[in-house]
Amino acid sequence: MVIIIRIDVYHIIRKNLTVQLAVVICGTRLQEGLMMLKSAAVFTLTKLHFHVFAEDHLHIPIRQRLNEISVISQNTITYDVLPIKFPKDNADIWKKLFKPCSCQRLFLPYLLKKTDSLIYLDTDILFMRPPEDLWNFFNKFNATQLVAVSPEGEDIRTSWYNKFAQHPYYGKLGINSDVILMNLTRMRKANWNDKVTKVYQKYRSSIVLGDQDILNAIFHFHPEMVYVLTCAWNYRPDHCRYGRNDCKHAYKNGVSLLHGDRQTFHKNDFPSFRIVYEVIQNYDFKTGVTRGIYNPLKRILPMVQKSYCSRIWESMIMILKRYRREHKL
Ligand SMILES: *[C@@H]1O[C@H](CO)[C@@H](O)[C@H](O)[C@H]1NC(C)=O
Ligand SMILES: *[C@@H]1O[C@H](CO)[C@@H](O)[C@H](O)[C@H]1NC(C)=O
Numbered sequence: 271m272v273i274i275i276r277i278d279v280y281h282i283i284r285k286n287l288t289v290q291l292a293v294v295i296c297g298t299r300l301q302e303g304l305m306m307l308k309s310a311a312v313f314t315l316t317k318l319h320f321h322v323f324a325e326d327h328l329h330i331p332i333r334q335r336l337n338e339i340s341v342i343s344q345n346t347i348t349y350d351v352l353p354i355k356f357p358k359d360n361a362d363i364w365k366k367l368f369k370p371c372s373c374q375r376l377f378l379p380y381l382l383k384k385t386d387s388l389i390y391l392d393t394d395i396l397f398m399r400p401p402e403d404l405w406n407f408f409n410k411f412n413a414t415q416l417v418a419v420s421p422e423g424e425d426i427r428t429s430w431y432n433k434f435a436q437h438p439y440y441g442k443l444g445i446n447s448d449v450i451l452m453n454l455t456r457m458r459k460a461n462w463n464d465k466v467t468k469v470y471q472k473y474r475s476s477i478v479l480g481d482q483d484i485l486n487a488i489f490h491f492h493p494e495m496v497y498v499l500t501c502a503w504n505y506r507p508d509h510c511r512y513g514r515n516d517c518k519h520a521y522k523n524g525v526s527l528l529h530g531d532r533q534t535f536h537k538n539d540f541p542s543f544r545i546v547y548e549v550i551q552n553y554d555f556k557t558g559v560t561r562g563i564y565n566p567l568k569r570i571l572p573m574v575q576k577s578y579c580s581r582i583w584e585s586m587i588m589i590l591k592r593y594r595r596e597h598k599l
């Protein structure tokens with residue numbers, strides 16, 4: 271029933287768009303990574319393609335689950351499951367640098383040579399609205415922008431980069447590398463791999479946060495390449511636990527992407543984050559977004575005991591409320 275509504279709306283609104291998402295799934299992140307992709311599938315009204323890089327032993331369970339999602343979507347959702355790989359030139363350096371899985375994102379322009387653009391997301395992220403709304407930012411890029419990212423913080427005095435970084439970083443606050451819109455065509459044209467290698471060689475001794483520091487150093491020297499998204503597109507516990515760093519965009523317009531970094535979705539410190547994860551985990555596509563997600567969240571979130579971030583529950587469901595009304599879901 272719900273599926274029929276989804277397909278109808280899809281034909282009316284967005285005839286020929288395929289939103290491409292990329293994720294890297296390693297170790298214990300299997301369920302979480304699948305949940306991120308599920309959240310995209312839940313809210314989309316268009317076609318999706320998932321590029322899933324994963325350790326070999328995870329390929330079978332990933333394929334099984336994505337196949338189910340693909341069937342539910344009547345094949346409007348497709349996917350590739352790919353091995354963790356590095357560019358041949360200096361594969362050894364990269365494998366030894368940080369955790370192989372986290373720096374994989376730096377090499378997407380060369381691992382997916384036929385893909386024009388994609389949105390890279392970490393596993394600990396949940397869509398709270400259709401992924402095509404995020405994709406639309408590609409249309410806002412000017413001639414030099416090739417990525418879109420959110421700032422690492424909102425407050426200069428407390429920002430991590432301002433306080434601790436020993437290497438150059440983007441702007442005043444640095445950027446967070448866990449959600450990145452990438453125009454791969456433009457990154458290839460800009461000799462992306464050379465930029466990564468040069469920055470790594472120059473600053474290797476002061477790099478602490480791995481790939482994120484490398485990106486910050488590159489964009490320090492190339493601010494013209496960056497489109498800055500608001501914090502509502504990368505909403506983390508840090509945006510509600512300290513007053514100073516609050517994400518004002520999200521209070522006003524709602525949380526677009528919920529980012530449960532540092533295992534927040536699986537711990538009790540920030541119950542509102544965990545509850546959203548669990549509701550999406552338990553969601554059955556047949557139920558529909560209103561009954562299966564919006565109503566339970568509206569009921570449960572306000573009951574959370576006074577704790578960090580519990581007061582922002584209305585922002586968490588604000589966009590869902592609007593979306594549900596607009597699309598009669
Ligand atoms: C839809 O997209 C596909 C693949 O990107 C393309 O080949 C096709 O020409 C497009 N169709 C229309 C009607 O734009
Ligand atoms: C990416 O950049 C290329 C080259 O400028 C452009 O042709 C393409 O349309 C862009 N992709 C998106 C999704 O905006």
Ligand SMILES: *[C@@H]1O[C@H](CO)[C@@H](O)[C@H](O)[C@H]1NC(C)=O
Nearest residue numbers: 412413414415493494495496
């Ligand atoms: C695109 O926007 C960025 C950031 O605002 C800016 O630095 C850059 O100069 C702009 N590029 C062009 C060609 O206008």
